[in-house]
Amino acid sequence: MKIKFNTKGKTRSKALWLLTGVALFLFGCVYIDSVSITQLQENGTEAAKAKAGTVATFSMKGHIDCKEDHGDVQFVVSFLAPKSWNVRQNANVTYTTTLHTNADEELKMSVVPESVLPKNAGGRTWAEALMQDYGVGPNVLSDMEWVTFMTDEKWSIFNGDKPIYTIFIRTNVGEQNLKAYLGFFVNHTDDGISSGTDHKKVKFSDTPFEVFGGKGLLVDYSSEHFNKVQPLAALQDDYVTFSFNAGVFENDLSAESEIYFEGTAYDESGAVISTVNEKTAKTLLKRESQYNQLYSLTMWPAGFFNVSDGKTIKKIEYIFSNANRSITITRSDDDLAIDEIPIVGEKVPFTFEMVCD
Amino acid sequence: MKLSPIIVTLLLSVMMSFSACDVFTNSEFSEYGESIKDLAGSWQLSTVSRNGVDISRTMDFSKFKLNLNPDGSYTIENYLPFAVKQDGQWRVDDPQYPFNLILQENNAQSDVTIGLKYPIVAGKRIISITLSPGCYSNTYVYVFERIEKN
Known part of the structure; x- marks a missing residue:
């Protein structure tokens, strides 16, 4: 009887430890408390924008409420930004933490090489896993990337520790005028994008961040438009997809059975290279999926506009129309739908600038 | 100097094992060359x-x-x-x-x-x-x- 009792006791004790372990694992650990994307402007005010070509500082504050011990762990931060910023090359990432004897000292974080995979993401890289799990957040254009950094130093952190951290991401915002929501993700190397959410958090900026005073027309990653172009950085020997987003605002063109692309290509001097406005299979948009109302045309621009050797397309002006051209959707229609700018006189086409920065 | 039978046996077995490896290497591996990939x-x-x-x-x-x-x-x-x-x-x-x-x-x-x-x-x-x-x-x-x- 005594032996039986002990065995039961052991089993019970094991179960208790197991439950405690599970509970400890479930109680964790990493939190984002606030994100700041505002920059000091020339007039002394703070705003979520920066002049093209300058370095902006983005910061994130959070805390860790540790219910388990971790030794030799590195804290991880990932940043979602437009590809044109080239964050991997340009960003300088530092952090402060109350785990350190000098809580004000900024310590270094470095880019995680692609070969260093997160522990629990099923063989995916940090960038692949984050893009699959969170995409580009509230943005609507996909030319963005997640870049991941980890602390150079390894930390030991114990059950009951409640350190506070601040992360600073200083990076050049590039030359392209744009508007985009920025994304922030925190995790640590012991977790490595596991399926739970206790050890990882993601937050997107509440407002879009804007780059002004740079090159080209404003590329708006942050809100839906009638038009969409992929990839945003493209030259005439790329494959470029022009899309008409029929479901985003009320319009007459979406009811048409056939929707066409019309475009004019210009060279560096502003001279017309050619105009393609035929209504054939060459210009017919295809509906991408039955689940959305995106009609697209993918083209090789140099071939599509029959560009001769020595000529280079600098920009493409384009509109979407029905077969007899009685209905068109242009930039003027987009401005009316989004900014309620009335259409006066002739409609203005959409413009795509062929740049590679 | 007189060699004990045990040492002689050991020496012989070591020599045989070397020669065995040699024969195996030459005859077996040469037959498994990578084929030429014809891209034409x-x-x-x-x-x-x-x-x-x-x-x-x-x-x-x-x-x-x-x-x-x-x-x-x-x-x-x-x-x-x-x-x-x-x-x-x-x-x-x-x-x-x-x-x-x-x-x-x-x-x-x-x-x-x-x-x-x-x-x-x-x-x-x-x-x-x-x-x-x-x-x-x-x-x-x-x-x-x-x-x-x-």
Whole structure:
């Protein structure tokens, strides 16, 4: 009887430890408390924008409420930004933490090489896993990337520790005028994008961040438009997809059975290279999926506009129309739908600038 | 000096084991040489991905053909963005383990070297090439299938 009792006791004790372990694992650990994307402007005010070509500082504050011990762990931060910023090359990432004897000292974080995979993401890289799990957040254009950094130093952190951290991401915002929501993700190397959410958090900026005073027309990653172009950085020997987003605002063109692309290509001097406005299979948009109302045309621009050797397309002006051209959707229609700018006189086409920065 | 039978036996067995290894190495491994990969043939562009996304169905890529002729010349039909524009001469860096396809346009001074993968997919050899013919930030993977002769 005594032996039986002990065995039961052991089993019970094991179960208790197991439950405690599970509970400890479930109680964790990493939190984002606030994100700041505002920059000091020339007039002394703070705003979520920066002049093209300058370095902006983005910061994130959070805390860790540790219910388990971790030794030799590195804290991880990932940043979602437009590809044109080239964050991997340009960003300088530092952090402060109350785990350190000098809580004000900024310590270094470095880019995680692609070969260093997160522990629990099923063989995916940090960038692949984050893009699959969170995409580009509230943005609507996909030319963005997640870049991941980890602390150079390894930390030991114990059950009951409640350190506070601040992360600073200083990076050049590039030359392209744009508007985009920025994304922030925190995790640590012991977790490595596991399926739970206790050890990882993601937050997107509440407002879009804007780059002004740079090159080209404003590329708006942050809100839906009638038009969409992929990839945003493209030259005439790329494959470029022009899309008409029929479901985003009320319009007459979406009811048409056939929707066409019309475009004019210009060279560096502003001279017309050619105009393609035929209504054939060459210009017919295809509906991408039955689940959305995106009609697209993918083209090789140099071939599509029959560009001769020595000529280079600098920009493409384009509109979407029905077969007899009685209905068109242009930039003027987009401005009316989004900014309620009335259409006066002739409609203005959409413009795509062929740049590679 | 008198050798004990045990030492003699040990020495003999060591010598035999060395010679046994030698014979095994020479006779067995020489028969398993890597076969020469023959890339010659007419190759049709079957799938294209742009920055990791398959765009094969968005336009007709299948008319683009790369003819790698057995005499070392190549021709391109229905040109699409590629590493070279003109016809010319082709070779691979290593016929047994081809990692690179080297193309030299007619009258060109230099070669263009393209990284190459040459796996068997669904029982067929394919050529997979990664290239950036437009903006450097855009990466395309072209997969070619061999056009079988009737």
